[in-house]
Each structure stands twice: as structure tokens, then as C-alpha cells.
Amino acid sequence: xxxxxxxxxxxxxxxxxxxxxxxxxxxxxxxxxxxxxxxxxxxxxxxxxxxxxxxxxxxxxxxxxxxxxxxxxxxxxxxxxxxxxxxxxxxxxxxxxxxxxxxxxxxxxxxxxxxxxxxxxxxxxxxxxxxxxxxxxxxxxxxxxxxxxxxxxxxxxxxxxxxxxxxxxxxxxxxxxxxxxxxxxxxxxxxxxxxxxxxxxxxxxxxxxxxxxxxxxxxxxxxxxxxxxxxxxxxxxxxxxxxxxxxxxxxxxxxxxxxxxxxxxxxxxxxxxxxxxxxxxxxxxxxxxxxxxxxxxxxxxxxxxxxxxxxxxxxxxxxxxxxxxxxxxxxxxxxxxxxxxxxxxxxxxxxxxxxxxxxxxxxxxxxxxxxxxxxxxxxxxxxxxxxxxxxxxxxxxxxxxxxxxxxxxxxxxxxxxxxxxxxxxxxxxxxxxxxxxxxxxxxxxxxxxxxxxxxxxxxxxxxxxxxxxxxxxxxxxxxxxxxxxxxxxxxxxxxxxxxxxxxxxxxxxxxxxxxxxxxxxxxxxxxxxxxxxxxxxxxxxxxxxxxxxxxxxxxxxxxxxxxxxxxxxxxxxxxxxxxxxxxxxxxxxxxxxxxxxxxxxxxxxxxxxxxxxxxxxxxxxxxxxxxxxxxxxxxxxxxxxxxxxxxxxxxxxxxxxxxxxxxxxxxxxxxxxxxxxxxxxxxxx
Numbered sequence: 001x002x003x004x005x006x007x008x009x010x011x012x013x014x015x016x017x018x019x020x021x022x023x024x025x026x027x028x029x030x031x032x033x034x035x036x037x038x039x040x041x042x043x044x045x046x047x048x049x050x051x052x053x054x055x056x057x058x059x060x061x062x063x064x065x066x067x068x069x070x071x072x073x074x075x076x077x078x079x080x081x082x083x084x085x086x087x088x089x090x091x092x093x094x095x096x097x098x099x100x101x102x103x104x105x106x107x108x109x110x111x112x113x114x115x116x117x118x119x120x121x122x123x124x125x126x127x128x129x130x131x132x133x134x135x136x137x138x139x140x141x142x143x144x145x146x147x148x149x150x151x152x153x154x155x156x157x158x159x160x161x162x163x164x165x166x167x168x169x170x171x172x173x174x175x176x177x178x179x180x181x182x183x184x185x186x187x188x189x190x191x192x193x194x195x196x197x198x199x200x201x202x203x204x205x206x207x208x209x210x211x212x213x214x215x216x217x218x219x220x221x222x223x224x225x226x227x228x229x230x231x232x233x234x235x236x237x238x239x240x241x242x243x244x245x246x247x248x249x250x251x252x253x254x255x256x257x258x259x260x261x262x263x264x265x266x267x268x269x270x271x272x273x274x275x276x277x278x279x280x281x282x283x284x285x286x287x288x289x290x291x292x293x294x295x296x297x298x299x300x301x302x303x304x305x306x307x308x309x310x311x312x313x314x315x316x317x318x319x320x321x322x323x324x325x326x327x328x329x330x331x332x333x334x335x336x337x338x339x340x341x342x343x344x345x346x347x348x349x350x351x352x353x354x355x356x357x358x359x360x361x362x363x364x365x366x367x368x369x370x371x372x373x374x375x376x377x378x379x380x381x382x383x384x385x386x387x388x389x390x391x392x393x394x395x396x397x398x399x400x401x402x403x404x405x406x407x408x409x410x411x412x413x414x415x416x417x418x419x420x421x422x423x424x425x426x427x428x429x430x431x432x433x434x435x436x437x438x439x440x441x442x443x444x445x446x447x448x449x450x451x452x453x454x455x456x457x458x459x460x461x462x463x464x465x466x467x468x469x470x471x472x473x474x475x476x477x478x479x480x481x482x483x484x485x486x487x488x489x490x491x492x493x494x495x496x497x498x499x500x501x502x503x504x505x506x507x508x509x510x511x512x513x514x515x516x517x518x519x520x521x522x523x524x525x526x527x528x529x530x531x532x533x534x535x536x537x538x539x540x541x542x543x544x545x546x547x548x549x550x551x552x553x554x555x556x557x558x559x560x561x562x563x564x565x566x567x568x569x570x571x572x573x574x575x576x577x578x579x580x581x582x583x584x585x586x587x588x589x590x591x592x593x594x595x596x597x598x599x600x601x602x603x604x605x606x607x608x609x610x611x612x613x614x615x616x617x618x619x620x621x622x623x624x625x626x627x628x629x630x631x632x633x634x635x636x637x638x639x640x641x642x643x644x645x646x647x648x649x650x651x652x653x654x655x656x657x658x659x660x661x662x663x664x665x666x667x668x669x670x671x672x673x674x675x676x677x678x679x680x681x682x683x684x685x
Contacts, residue, residue, distance in 0.1 A: 046360040046405045049413035050435025050449050051142065052483055052503055054134040054539065054557075059594070061126045063603065064635065064652055066171050066179045066200070066675060069129060069154070070121035075605045075633070077134055078537050078559035078588050079150075081121070083663040085272055086204055086670055087239040090122040094149030095137060095505055096533035096563025096584050101457060101477075103140060103147035107155045107261055107296050109313050109346050110144060114370040114395065117460035119152075123265060123290070125198045127181055128245050130157045136537065137481045137505050138453035141433040144366070145399050145421040146457040148479050148509055149533075156261060158249045159194040161187030167681045169648075174673035177202035181679075190253065196245040204237035204272070206670040209660050212275040212623075234668050235281035237272035241265070259298040266291050274666040283326040292317040296346075306353045313346035337377035338390075345369040360405040368397040372461050391465040398422040411439040423458040428476065431455055445489035445499075452482050459525070463513060469524040477527075479509035485537075500540035507533045512567070529567035531581065535560045553594040560587055565616065576616035583664070585610045585628075599639040606632050614665050629661035648679040 060076045070090035074081040082099065083090045091099035100117035103110060111119050132154045140147030159165070164186050171179035177200070184195045210232045217226040248260045271286040273279070296313040323336040350364040375390030401419040419431040433453035440446045459474040485503030512529035537559045544552040563581045580586060587610035594603045610628045618624070633654045640647040652675040661669055 046354070046357075046407055046413065046415075047362075049405050049407070049415040050437045050451050051139045052136040052449065052451070052485065052501075052537075053139060054136070056132045058130070059553075060592075061129055061132060064633075064675070065127055065169055065181055065677065065679075066173070067126050068122045069124040069126055069132070069152075072126050072132070073121065073134075073152070075590050075592060075607050076555070076557075077590065078539070078557040079134065080561075080585055080588055080609065081663075082583060083122070083667075083669075085234075085237070085664075085667045086206070087122060087200075087202070087237070087241070087269060088272070088667070089120050091118050092121055092152060093584065094134075094147075095507060095535065095537075095559075096531075096561040096581065097149030097507075097509070100460065101146075101148040101509075103144050103151040105143060105151065105153050106263075106294070107298070108311055108348055108366075109294070109296055109315075110366075110368065111294075112146075113317075113460075114342060114344070114368075115340065115372055115374060115460060115462045117457075117463075123241070123267065123292075124154070125200075125241075125243055127198055128156065128196060128243060128263070129154045131155045136483070136503070137507065138433050138435070138451040138455075138483050141401075141417050141419055141431060141453050141455060142403070145419050145428070145431055145455060148455050148457055148477065148481070148507070156245070156247055158192035158247075159185040159187060161185040161192060161194070163187070164684055165681070167679065169677055169679035171675055171677045173202075173652075173675035175202050175204055175206045175670070177204075177675075179675075179677075190251055192247075192249040192251075194245075194247045196243075196247075198241070198243040200239070200241045202239060204234060204239055204270075206234050206668075206673065207231055208234065208668045208671060210275050210668070211660065212666060232275075232668075234670070235273045236270045236284075236286055239267070239269040241267045241269075255302050257298075257300045259296075259300075261294075261296045261298070263294045264292070272668060275668055276666050285322065285324040285332060287320075287322050289320045290317065305355070307351070309348075309350040311346070311348045315342065315344040315346065317342040334378050338374070339377060340374045341372070343371040358407050360403075362403045362405075363401070365400040366398070370395045370397070370461070374462075374466070389467060391461070391467055391470070393461055393465050395424050395461065396422070397424075411442070413437050417453075421456060421458070423476075426458065426476070428456040428458075429454075440486075443490075445487075447487045448485070449487065449503075450482075450484040452480070455479055455481065459513060463525045468520075468522045469515070469518075471525050474513060474525060475511045475527050477509060477511050477513060479507055481505065481507045494545050496545065497543045498541070501538070503537045505533075505535060505537065507531075509533065516570075528570065529565050531563060532566055533561065533563040535562055549598050551596045553596070554592070556589070556591045558587075558589040562586060574617075575619070579616060579618040580613055582614055582616055583612050585612050587628075599641065601637045603635045603637075604632070605634070606630065609663075623665055626662050626665060629659055630657075631659060631661070632656040643683065645683055646681045648677070650677040650679075651675070652677075 054077050056076055060072060070081050073079055073092055080093045081090055092102050093099050094102055104112055104119040134150060134152055135143060136150045140151035143151055143153060167183040169181040180199045182197045186193045209229050211229050213230055214227045215230045216224045219225050244264045246262045250258045267290045269288050271288060273281055293316045296311055298311045300309045319340040321338040324332040324334050327333045346368055348366040353361045371394045373392040399421050401417055403415060403417040405415040407413040415435040417433040421428040431454055435451040437447055437449040440448055457477045463474055464470050464472050483503060483505050485501055487501035489499040491497035509531045511527040512531050513525050513527055514529060515523040515525045518524050539557045542554045546552055563584045565576050565579055565581060569577050590607040592605050594601060608630050612626045613624060615624045634656055635650060635652040637650040655672045658672040
């Protein structure tokens with residue numbers, strides 16, 4: 001029954017724009033206004049031949065300035081965002097794969113943690129991102145290797161300022177949350193300078209209904225007559241995040257451009273108590289801190305038919321995790337004192353050469369040198385010997401690719417990419433990717449796309465070396481991915497624009513790495529799974545100019561993603577074979593609608609995740625399954641335009657219907673909450 005409801009919602013979201021467009025067109029014809037058809041079809045860039053890509057516009061990135069990229073992705077795409085709670089770890093998964101199968105880049109530099117292989121999107125404020133896109137499946141090979149599910153590509157760009165500029169935004173929200181945003185810019189014919197800062201703080205003490213506990217109701221004879229789920233407060237979840245981004249670009253005006261991007265973040269976050277925890281929150285401390293610096297120097301040169309670029313960068317991350325408990329009389333004893341230090345040197349070179357309008361050749365080489373130390377200062381002695389917890393390792397990583405893109409006629413394009421990866425001293429086999437697309441019906445902009453690629457992902461440093469538990473004998477994961485789909489784009493001048501796509505994908509991943517418990521009491525990774533992930537991705541966008549002052553913007557996405565374990569059973573009792581992978585929803589969907597009138601706007605955002613199993617056997621007894629949930633947010637914004645400044649007022653309501661939901665087992669999530677933002681952008685004469 002639920003599946004039927006999901007399909008009804010998806011079909012309604014995808015075809016409502018078409019029906020509305022026909023209604024709007026008919027209304028204008030009744031008034032005697034005849035509008036010519038406009039074909040929304042331009043010459044496709046050779047660089048994107050056959051690519052399955054989701055691009056986020058500036059409205060999506062800046063709609064709610066307090067959002068992280070995790071929130072942006074959850075409402076504007078069909079990927080699964082796994083969140084451990086408000087202001088806690090948030091990871092992104094494509095097409096039924098794990099977060100470590102998603103490669104993430106910022107201005108070309110990979111952000112994946114070399115220890116864990118994943119990226120925490122809650123630590124990336126959308127205010128710092130000017131361009132973002134998703135490369136699904138095979139398409140990620142154009143950028144980097146290892147993206148068995150896909151990749152997230154983020155970047156900043158010059159502010160395009162003329163003279164001095166200032167923007168300040170103050171946000172106030174539920175749970176005593178405060179968000180402050182400042183941007184200073186300066187620009188002239190050669191220089192573009194920008195400084196952005198974000199400060200977010202909150203005790204994060206929201207209330208929620210705890211479905212993992214039950215309180216009893218007694219009569220006068222102390223007999224239990226009823227039970228209920230108690231309302232509890234999120235405890236020990238306070239956070240304070242500070243981000244600073246400095247950018248400087250110099251353009252000579254003769255094709256040469258130099259750039260500097262420097263991003264510093266400092267974060268202190270308490271880890272909230274679980275919904276199953278009965279302890280007193282004053283009896284322990286559970287705190288995670290992070291200091292990270294990312295810096296990139298870049299050089300670009302463009303001239304007619306060719307372009308070259310070079311980058312050099314450095315990343316330093318220092319992570320601490322402290323867990324203390326009250327051992328009596330108010331004395332807090334350290335149980336865990338984890339310290340992790342990461343130093344990464346980065347360099348990259350790219351070259352592009354075009355022959356006429358039919359051929360494009362590219363080559364790129366990226367170099368990473370990681371130095372990682374992970375240890376626990378709280379040394380534990382076992383039988384008189386010191387237990388070793390952590391490791392100190394260095395690893396070199398290289399990724400190189402060449403490609404040829406050919407467009408023999410305007411309606412047909414083909415692309416071949418050959419990539420090679422090296423981790424340490426281990427080289428991957430050649431990674432090929434082939435793309436083809438063709439315009440089937442120019443009037444509708446109807447385009448068919450298909451691609452196929454091989455890909456590999458190497459074990460992370462924790463997989464190999466973490467003590468206790470690391471497994472240096474792990475094999476790299478490997479997989480084949482196949483994509484095929486249709487896309488269209490049509491419109492009427494000044495009336496509406498419609499676009500959409502439907503994609504089928506099929507992936508086979510071998511030697512999937514998973515951490516399993518051992519008889520010695522700790523977990524260790526093993527290559528045990530062969531996974532078959534397949535499904536459908538749908539996207540639709542519509543823009544209606546309802547009248548001179550009214551505009552309606554709609555977008556929707558949907559994915560159906562079975563991700564099935566076909567590996568060998570570990571024992572006769574292993575029931576995971578043929579089952580959906582844990583924490584992979586089979587269905588995800590999102591819809592956004594924005595209605596604008598002059599300087600007013602109203603936005604509604606909705607997303608949906610189907611049920612997720614917490615056990616590989618898909619056993620639903622006890623806590624083996626998390627229920628599906630819908631999430632709705634609304635916002636109202638008013639712009640005030642004065643000669644001396646532009647002022648914006650915005651009010652958001654999150655979790656509009658006060659949904660009780662969980663993204664991860666036993667991790668509390670907030671109910672309905674509110675935000676108010678005041679922004680001011682002075683105008684300099």
C-alpha cells in the first residue's frame with residue numbers, strides 16, 4: 001500500500017508541471033495572446049557528453065543560509081543523506097552504495113577523510129559553496145576514481161564585485177540557536193577579493209518523543225493501567241562551529257588567472273545521549289573537537305582552443321574525542337582520549353585542447369601525500385602490557401586520466417575516458433569509461449544518454465592499519481556500472497520552461513568491505529560482499545511565468561534503489577544473502593515549490609525516505625527497522641529595497657508537521673522548529 005502511495009506522489013510531482021503549463025497556456029490563448037513555440041535546445045558542451053549530472057542553482061544553495069550541504073542535498077536530490085542528528089555526522093550515499101563510495105571535491109581537491117574514506121557534510125556550510133553538482137555513477141570517472149556510487153563536486157568562484165561590498169545576516173532559531181554570516185568583497189578590473197565568516201552556536205536542547213522507552217501509569221493500588229512514550233530533552237548536544245573562508249583572485253586580462261582559497265574551521269560538538277541511554281548526563285562528558293585548514297593556490301590560462309591549469313594545496317586536520325565518566329564523588333575519569341592528526345599535500349595539473357567544434361582532448365593528474373597519526377592517549381594495560389590503539393602511517397595517492405570527446409554531428413556525441421589510480425604502491429587496473437548521447441527530437445530537446453565504466457576503491461587507512469582490528473590483507477573493491485536514460489527540455493517564451501530526465505542504472509560491486517565483530521571482542525574489516533545495486537532515478541523541473549509579477553518554480557526527484565547482497569554466507573545461520581543492505585532506503589523522493597510575487601516569496605520543501613533496515617538480515621524484530629518518514633519545511637521571505645541598502649526578512653518553519661522520525665537508530669531528531677533571519681547589504685555610492 002505504501003509503495004502505491006509513493007508512486008502516486010512521484011507521478012503527481014512529475015506530471016503536475018506539464019498539466020499546469022497546459023492550463024497556463026490555454027488561459028493566455030483565451031485572452032487572444034498567441035505565443036510561438038520556443039525550442040529549449042542549445043549546443044551541448046563537449047565536456048558533458050553523456051554525463052548524468054544534477055546541478056544545484058544558487059537559489060538551492062542559498063535558500064536557507066543556515067543549512068549545511070547535507071540539508072541542501074537531502075531536499076534537492078535523490079541521494080540518501082544519513083544524519084546522526086542535528087549538528088552531528090551527516091554522510092551522503094549514491095545509488096545504494098555506502099558513504100565511502102561517494103567522492104567529494106572542493107575546488108578540485110578531494111575532501112574525503114583518508115582515515116575513514118567519507119565526508120561529513122554537516123561541516124560544510126552552504127554559504128561557502130557557489131557551485132555544486134552531483135555526478136552519478138559512471139560520470140564520476142570524469143573527475144576522480146573511487147566513486148562507485150558517484151561524486152559531489154563543489155566549488156567557489158570570484159565574487160564579481162565592483163568596488164567594496166558588505167553583507168551581514170543574523171539568524172535566530174529554536175533551541176536558542178544563533179547563526180551569524182558576514183561577507184566582505186572588493187573587486188575591480190583585475191582583482192576579486194572575498195572574505196566569508198560563519199558562526200553557529202546552540203545548546204541544541206530540543207525535546208522529542210522517545211519511542212525507545214515507556215513510562216508506566218499506575219492506579220492507587222500501584223497496578224500498571226497504561227503506558228506511554230515519554231517526552232525527553234536532547235542532552236549533551238551543544239555545538240559551536242566557526243568557519244572562515246578567504247579568497248583572492250587576480251586576472252591579468254590576457255588569459256592568465258591566479259587564485260587563493262583558504263578555509264579554516266573550528267568546531268566543538270558534544271555527542272548527544274542515545275534514546276536508549278538511562279544515564280545522568282551530568283555523570284559523563286562526550287566531546288568532539290575539530291580544527292581544519294584547507295588551502296589551495298591555483299593558476300589558469302586559456303587561449304582560443306586550449307587551456308591549462310595547475311593547483312597546489314595543503315590540508316591539516318586535528319580531531320579530538322574525549323569521553324569521561326564520573327567514578328564517584330564528582331571525579332571525572334578519562335575513558336577515551338582519541339587524537340587524530342592528518343597532513344595532506346596536494347597538487348594537480350589539467351590540460352584541455354580542442355580541434356574545431358568536434359574534438360576535445362583532456363588530461364589531468366592529481367597527487368596526494370597523506371601523513372596520518374591516530375592514537376588514544378588513555379593507554380590501557382592488558383595483562384601488564386600496553387595495548388596499542390591507533391597507528392602512524394603515510395600514503396601516496398595518484399590519479400591520472402586522459403579523455404577524448406567527439407561530436408561528429410550536432411546531434412551525436414561520444415566520449416572515452418581512461419583513468420589510472422595508485423594508492424601507496426598498489427596500482428589499480430585501467431579504469432575505462434565510455435559515454436554516448438544523441439538528440440532524438442530537437443523540438444523537445446529530447447536526448448538519449450548511455451554510459452558504462454569500471455571503477456575501483458582502495459581500503460582506507462583505518463581499514464588497513466587501525467589497531468586493534470585493521471586488516472592489511474584487504475583487497476580493493478571493484479565494480480562495473482551501466483547507465484541509460486532520456487532527458488528533455490521544452491518551453492514557451494515568457495510562459496514556462498520544463499525539463500526532466502529518467503535514468504536506469506545497474507551496478508555490480510565485488511569485494512565490498514565491511515567491519516564485523518571478532519571473537520577477540522573488537523571489529524575487523526573483511527571483503528565479504530558482492531552487491532548488486534540497480535534502479536531508477538527521475539528528475540523534473542518547471543518554471544512558470546504566471547503573470548508579470550507572479551512566478552512559480554517547481555522541482556522534484558525520485559529514486560528507486562534496491563541494493564542487494566549476493567555474497568557468500570559467513571555461516572549456515574547467515575541470513576543476509578539476497579537482502580537489502582542496512583541503512584539503504586529503497587525509495588527516496590523530494591519536491592520543492594517556490595511561489596514569488598514581486599519581492600515576496602513562499603517556498604515549500606518536502607522529502608521522503610522509505611524504511612531502512614538496521615540489520616543485514618533485514619530482521620524487523622525489536623529495533624531491526626526504522627520507519628519511513630516525510631519531512632516538510634516552509635519559508636516566507638520579503639525583500640526591502642532602499643537606495644542605501646537591500647534588506648531581507650525571512651521566516652522558516654522546519655518539520656512543519658512535527659514528525660517523529662529517526663535517521664539512525666537511537667539518535668534523537670528535533671520536532672517542529674523555527675528560524676528568523678535578518679540580512680542587510682549596504683549599497684556604496
